[in-house]
Amino acid sequence: MSVHILMYPYPTAGHIIPLLDLAHKLLHLPRPAAAAVAVTVVVTPENLHLLDPFLASSSSLQPLVLPSPEPPRRPTHRRGASSPPSAPSASSTSLLSRWFESHPSPPCAVVSDFFLGWTHRFARDRGVPRVVFSPSGAFALSVTFALWRDLPRSDEGSTVSFARLPNRPGFPWSHLPQVYRIYEAGDPEMERYREDAIGNIESWGIVVNSFDGLERAYLDHLRKDLGHDRVWAVGPILPAEGDSSAGPVNRGGPSSVSASEVLTWLDACPGGSVVYVCFGSRAVLNQRQMDELAAGLERSRVRFILCARQSSRGGHVAASDIGAVPEDFEAQVAGRGLVIRGWAPQVPILRHRAVGTFLTHCGWNSTLEGLSAGAVMLTWPMGAEQFVNAKLLVDELGVGIRVGEGLEKIPKAEELARVLAESLRGDLPQRVRAKEISGTAQDAINGGSSDKDLSDFMRCVDEQRKSKMHTF
Incomplete structure (x- = not known):
């Protein structure tokens, strides 16, 4: 039985x-x-x-x-x-x-x-x-x-x-x-x-x-x-690496860019050179947040992937104030920035050798995925238990750097650009600690x-x- x-x-x-x-x-x-x-x-x-x-x-x-x-x-x-x-x-x-x-x-x-x-x-x-x-x-x-x-x-x-x-x-x-x-x-x-x-x-x-x-x-x-x-x-x-039975790539919903296109783009990038930016499956930035984020990414000169949600289901942003990616943004960052509208294949992205930093809302799924991949975590919690998770990442685990806090602390583009560039340093203390925790995560499972x-x-x-x- x-x-x-x-x-x-x-x-x-x-x-x-x-x-x-x-x-x-x-x-x-x-x-x-x-x-x-x-x-x-x-x-x-x-x-x-x-x-x-x-x-x-x-x-x-x-x-x-x-x-x-x-x-x-x-x-x-x-x-x-x-x-x-x-x-x-x-x-x-x-x-x-x-x-x-x-x-x-x-x-x-x-x-x-x-x-x-x-x-x-x-x-x-x-x-x-x-x-x-x-x-x-x-x-x-x-x-x-x-x-x-x-x-x-x-x-x-x-x-x-x-x-x-x-x-x-x-x-x-x-x-x-x-x-x-x-x-x-x-x-x-x-x-x-x-x-x-x-x-x-x-x-x-x-x-x-x-x-x-x-x-x-x-x-x-x-x-x-x-x-x-x-x-x-x-x-x-x-999902285990290479385990297609659990659908690690196509796990959420529609996307403007296929998973294979995303991974091909990453293949052309040097190791540890990409910042991945995603605020989860529900949180949506308002226009002020989006404008500062886009300006910071542009000024930083780093390679990046930005997952931009197009509708609000999480309740943190009024429908009338959903932040749109600036009209000329993609042209300005062509060659070093990739914008995904909709669902992103997050687990394969974070596991890719090219990704070194994760700018995240600190939802727990994203937190675990980033930690397991050994990424430096830039924290910008939006609600729910995300502020608790951010405190764990920054204050207790030593793998995170505070970037923003919901609508209360929206980072200025200049400061964000500096942190984005700094976060990709190979000798960053947070990176050393992130690699240690990644190893511990793999040992556990x-x-x-x-x-x-x-x-x-x-x-x-x-x-x-x-x-x-x-x-x-």
């Missing part, structure tokens, strides 16, 4: 893809490290295409298509973006329940995104363990748990300190996740999010897309804080700590299945 796992990602590419990569790793665990594994992935119709390369590589992975969630309401009492939907519609819940109850071999565990705290109750009611999948790191997860459990409040100009966390970090109020800041204490919507966060804290276990050599202090903190050892660091969860945690996770799930102990 196989170990059947239901995986429920939050329905955006940045959350779906790492969970699919995790499924791919579980399905290809060596025997007898794991019993036979089957995975069902909940997916919405518009995201079904993301499963195509994974479905082609394994018959043990199947989709469960549910309707898209209702759009979140936009708070009116505070300025800010809409908050992420966490609860599904009643029809989706009913369909999921009927599927679960009628399946000839129902799942023995639910692995779901940390935005979906309600699935803890869903799994508990069916007598199976729920495991939180955190697409963020252990540092950000520790901050999130402390926020929603303790509910600290502050003013815009004040700092919130986390005295119980390692290194006692503190953050300006504006650097905390917006979904926490936009609600007043006691707001019913805030209480719903807190209930989901507590569901994450109370869940049976947590799988973190990180590795011991990167965040050991925060992983140990989570184990102590939660009162159990069921915290598995299994990252970096990335080549028989090291992350591989051991992944095998231990499957062993624990299988033991729970066999014991039929319904104490979750």
